[in-house]
Amino acid sequence: MEDFRIGNGYDVHALAPGLTLMLGGVRIDSPVGCVAHSDGDVAIHALCDALLGALALGDIGKHFPDSSDEFRGIDSKILLSRTMALVRQEGYTVGNADITIALQAPKLATYIPAMREALSGIMEIPVSAVSVKATTTERLGFVGRGEGCEVYAVALLHRRR
Ligand code: MG
Secondary structure, eight states: EEEEEEEEEEEEEEEEESSSSEETTTTEEEEEEEEEEEEEEEHHHHHHHHHHHHTTTTHHHHOTTTTTGGGGGGHHHHHHHHHHHHHHHHTTTEEEEEEEEEEESSSOGGGGHHHHHHHHHHHTSSSGGGEEEOOOOOOOOHHHHEEEEEEEEEEEEEEEE
């Protein structure tokens, strides 16, 4: 018998010129990047929140507060590794994860294989279990105006009973 848990995560960061844009652990060639205390990898943040949410362990801000110097400019891949340590501590492994990135520009299609590779490596699951999708918002709303990047994530966890 298996126990299953599902979680969803959501995150938004504002975009500003001259900052590095990191998404799904991959550096994106872009004139704008996320304004953040960490490296601003909004995709990893949403994924972490999905994993934490599945186990009702609160959110990324609780575990890695943006008031802490420890996390200033931190590589979000480290936050995902630490989140995975909590998942394993509870005896769970990730079944699959699905991430939707809403960004008006640049186009992300060519970066998606590298994101899936990076995230699956950190979560220690097959690439086939990690989905990353990208969409614009047809120029509507803050994403459409290029003011921010928005990410939704869901993750399924399981453990043998
Ligand atoms: Mg964030």
